[in-house]
Amino acid sequence: MLRAGLWHRGLQRILTLREAPLANREFRLEMPQGAEGVQYEILYMSAIITNGATAGNRRYNFFADNGAERYARWGSPNVEVALSTVEFIAYPGAVLNPILNTIRKGQPMPMPILRMPAGHGIQSETDFVDAADQWNSVRVLVQEWFYEPPAERVPNAGDGADRVDVVRFTDALTRLESVLRLMESAQATP
Numbered sequence: 001m002l003r004a005g006l007w008h009r010g011l012q013r014i015l016t017l018r019e020a021p022l023a024n025r026e027f028r029l030e031m032p033q034g035a036e037g038v039q040y041e042i043l044y045m046s047a048i049i050t051n052g053a054t055a056g057n058r059r060y061n062f063f064a065d066n067g068a069e070r071y072a073r074w075g076s077p078n079v080e081v082a083l084s085t086v087e088f089i090a091y092p093g094a095v096l097n098p099i100l101n102t103i104r105k106g107q108p109m110p111m112p113i114l115r116m117p118a119g120h121g122i123q124s125e126t127d128f129v130d131a132a133d134q135w136n137s138v139r140v141l142v143q144e145w146f147y148e149p150p151a152e153r154v155p156n157a158g159d160g161a162d163r164v165d166v167v168r169f170t171d172a173l174t175r176l177e178s179v180l181r182l183m184e185s186a187q188a189t190p
Contacts, residue, residue, distance in 0.1 A: 010038070010144030020136045023052070027135045030121040031142075040142040042114040044091045045122065047139075051084050052132025059127040060088060062111070066120050074111040082130070087137075115145060 021027045027047070031040045051058060061075035077096055080086055090111040122140060126133065 005150040006148045008146045015140045017138045023134045024131045026124045028121045028123040031116050033118045037147040039115045039145045044141040048087045048137040050134045052130040054130040061125045072112045
């Protein structure tokens with residue numbers, strides 16, 4: 001019997017930058033190398049920008065790329081002014097709200113559902129960036145997913161009988177019949 005390929009959920013973990021980028025530099029957070037075939041589902045992303053004193057409005061966008069091409073983009077509906085600190089919070093299903101939380105200056109924004117392989121990354125892109133603008137506290141919560149290709153046998157699991165996705169009806173019927181015989185013999189004994 002040929003079993004279909006399966007995706008298995010792995011650990012959730014938080015990815016961060018090794019060190020904050022220099023002022024006036026964008027960040028890129030790359031998905032790490034893991035086991036062969038691992039992909040990372042982006043559950044949540046947050047990043048804080050502290051704007052310098054130079055006047056001007058900045059617009060912030062983020063995108064996913066494979067190192068050469070961009071394939072997804074999301075961003076803030078607002079422009080930010082000098083001397084402000086804003087925490088951008090993005091996750092699939094977020095409601096875009098053009099009104100900032102005035103206490104924390106938190107800006108929620110929706111992002112696409114992304115499952116990214118190792119080497120792909122999330123990068124910031126700022127229109128009208130200033131020399132003193134500084135990114136920090138970049139965090140991405142990911143869910144690891146592992147792919148198990150289709151096969152006749154399950155690696156490291158004997159004949160695959162212990163897997164819930166493989167059902168052998170003849171084995172199940174044989175076991176059920178033996179249980180029924182035991183129950184009948186227990187009732188027949190006085």
